[in-house]
Amino acid sequence: MFCPSCGSEERQVSQFCRACGTDLRAVRTSLAKPDAITASAVSARDEIGHAIADRIRDLETASDLKKVAEDVLPQIEKFLExxxxxxxxxxxxxxxxxxxxxxxxxxxxxxxxxxxxxxxxxx
Structure with missing residues (x-):
C-alpha cells in the first residue's frame, strides 16, 4: 500500500506512515471494502473504452485516425494509469x-x- 500523502510504500500493517506520519486507518478501511466510487471508476473506464472504440470505427481516413491518436490517447493513458x-x-x-x-x-x-x-x- 502507498501512503496518500507522501507516496512511500508501506509493507507492514501499521497505523501511521513511517515517512510522514499520516494516519493510514482510513486508507486501510477503504481498501478493505470497495465502494461505489471504485465501481463507478471501473464502469467509467469501460464506457470510455467503448466510446473510443466507436469513435475509431466511425473514422474514414488515416488523417482522422492520426488526429484522434494525437489528441485523445495521451489524456486517456493518464486517466487509465x-x-x-x-x-x-x-x-x-x-x-x-x-x-x-x-x-x-x-x-x-x-x-x-x-x-x-x-x-x-x-x-
Missing part, C-alpha cells in the same frame, strides 16, 4: 525538472567564470 504508474510519472517529471535546473546552474556558473564582466550575472 494505476496509482503506481502515476507516482512513477510524478517522480520522473521531478527528476527531469531538477536536472534542468542543475544544468542551468552549472551553465551560469561556467559563464561567470569565463566572462567576469557579464552584466546579467554581476550583482
Amino acid at each position: 494505476s496509482p503506481q504508474q502515476r507516482r512513477l510519472r510524478g517522480i520522473r517529471e521531478g527528476v527531469v525538472t531538477s536536472f534542468i535546473g542543475l544544468g542551468a546552474t552549472v551553465f551560469f556558473f561556467l559563464m561567470s567564470l569565463s566572462q567576469r564582466d557579464a552584466l546579467f550575472l554581476s550583482g
Whole structure:
C-alpha cells in the first residue's frame, strides 16, 4: 500500500506512515471494502473504452485516425494509469525538472567564470 500523502510504500500493517506520519486507518478501511466510487471508476473506464472504440470505427481516413491518436490517447493513458504508474510519472517529471535546473546552474556558473564582466550575472 502507498501512503496518500507522501507516496512511500508501506509493507507492514501499521497505523501511521513511517515517512510522514499520516494516519493510514482510513486508507486501510477503504481498501478493505470497495465502494461505489471504485465501481463507478471501473464502469467509467469501460464506457470510455467503448466510446473510443466507436469513435475509431466511425473514422474514414488515416488523417482522422492520426488526429484522434494525437489528441485523445495521451489524456486517456493518464486517466487509465494505476496509482503506481502515476507516482512513477510524478517522480520522473521531478527528476527531469531538477536536472534542468542543475544544468542551468552549472551553465551560469561556467559563464561567470569565463566572462567576469557579464552584466546579467554581476550583482
